[in-house]
Amino acid sequence: MNKFKNLTILVVDDHPFTSDAYINLISKKKTDHNYNFLKATNCEKAFKILEIMVNKEKNIDIALLDINLPPYEKEKILSGTDLAILIREKFPKCKIVMLTMHSEHLILNKVYKTVNPEGFISKNDIDFSTFPDIFFRIKDGEKYFSPTINKSFQSLLSNTIKWDEIDTQIIILLEKGIQTKEIPNYIDVSLSSIEKRKANIKRQLADQKITDEELINICKTLKLI
Structure with a gap:
């Protein structure tokens, strides 16, 4: 064999x-x-x-x-x-x-x-x-x-992407296995705002159809987290 x-x-x-x-x-x-x-x-x-x-x-x-x-x-x-x-x-x-x-x-x-x-x-x-x-x-x-x-990419993103510390916190929490609906328990942001931010990040970095895991990997690759 x-x-x-x-x-x-x-x-x-x-x-x-x-x-x-x-x-x-x-x-x-x-x-x-x-x-x-x-x-x-x-x-x-x-x-x-x-x-x-x-x-x-x-x-x-x-x-x-x-x-x-x-x-x-x-x-x-x-x-x-x-x-x-x-x-x-x-x-x-x-x-x-x-x-x-x-x-x-x-x-x-x-x-x-x-x-x-x-x-x-x-x-x-x-x-x-x-x-x-x-x-x-x-x-x-x-x-x-x-x-x-x-x-x-870093040069381009620094001039075009809308990104702040809250976005960083959201992605880090997702990386730790925290579900989106639970994130308001960790940071002072409403669930609707978190969902809008996630959708915006996905739209800017790739495609809104990507999974959270794919989003995390992209953020790591682009050194956003």
Whole structure:
């Protein structure tokens, strides 16, 4: 009996050398997984891989996606972001890692709010020694944003987000397992006000449909708590 688990990883980058580097670094680490790597250099090739996997009822466990990719205009997949949205739809359990050379606040924020990736990495923040550790941390369930990405978000949030000490207290109490309806027992704020604040925080950071647990993780990742 094969004691190793199969892990399917999609790597999409328009520079084949970069894709090969990711694959080699992941493969070198001894784990209890067999790796099945799928590679594409543009949105069209990636789309066709997704179609094949869906038709075969196969899963994609992790996707490493560059933001800037040659588009597939026929299917209106114009970037790695559009590709990530499609992967979320077809493979909801897939962990998505966005990689980029961009540092512009608005571009990064759009990707983050649209995709809510499990990993968001500036290529300037990784090398042959750091990438494997970061990848396996994400694989094992940690949400990871690299320093350049975090710095960009912090700069943007400090100028745009409405946040005060009460918001901090609400998220910290939620993290401790306190239910929303019980929070007025801990801080002098009405339940209706707390619910409005929570909805506003979710709207600013991601989507009002996210769970409290997802909200807490986002706040931790963005270092708001």
